[in-house]
Ligand SMILES: Nc1ncnc2c1ncn2[C@@H]1O[C@H](COP(=O)(O)OP(=O)(O)OP(=O)(O)O)[C@@H](O)[C@H]1O
């Protein structure tokens with residue numbers, strides 16, 4: 001497969017095949033851990049466009065995005081305000097659909113599936129943490145965290161019991177019956193994090209998940225997310241303005257003018273021969 005705009009740089013020969021990558025870093029990574037890069041990426045966006053509005057109000061926000069996200073990777077998405085980071089994240093998380101282009105989950109095309117099927121996939125595979133915590137004000141912390149189980153009609157009692165343990169682990173054991181307005185911003189964000197994890201999702205998506213928090217609380221939340229990536233092998237995709245966070249990622253996707261910047265620590269396997 002030849003991905004538009006990306007020139008192959010690093011080449012690796014394995015199993016009698018040639019794998020080409022868009023950067024030496026990416027090729028080096030393949031050499032050390034080839035199994036992870038075999039087969040299909042967990043998420044693949046191919047020439048994705050997103051256009052909002054029509055006529056004079058038409059805005060091309062994403063203009064031919066190519067992204068590969070491999071299972072278990074920590075991917076950071078960076079770029080200026082208004083560059084399309086949230087729009088891209090919404091595509092990756094199946095919250096919105098591309099105007100054109102291909103979106104593949106484990107090699108299966110997702111763009112043509114029904115809204116119901118997409119919603120089901122989303123609630124099974126993804127956990128979301130946003131900058132706004134969006135907790136339901138009339139539910140207590142425990143019920144807020146369990147909402148995804150209710151939406152997914154997941155009757156697994158084990159996950160409910162596990163949630164109580166998780167509240168304790170995250171230092172909120174005595175806050176489970178508090179409503180959101182009785183919690184600090186950091187506590188609310190931790191509840192939002194527990195909610196994102198309720199379904200034990202494979203993929204955790206964060207849109208500036210620590211943006212509204214002071215640096216100490218923000219760092220704690222971030223360390224928890226990175227821990228989930230490193231220890232539980234959850235695929236982690238976060239939008240951030242913080243270069244220090246991005247530097248810790250396996251892959252950095254930089255968006256500018258609606259496109260990704262090629263070769264900038266992206267993990268595209270460009271083609272296989
Ligand atoms: N539903 C929509 N209708 C019209 N324009 C939109 C819509 N959603 C986003 N946009 C526009 O698309 C552009 C990219 O928005 P997006 O929210 O993806 O940026 P961002 O990179 O996440 O910015 P920030 O860092 O400020 O959160 C902006 O110019 C925004 O105004």
Ligand SMILES: [Mg+2]
Pocket residue numbers: 085086087207
């Ligand atoms: Mg945004």
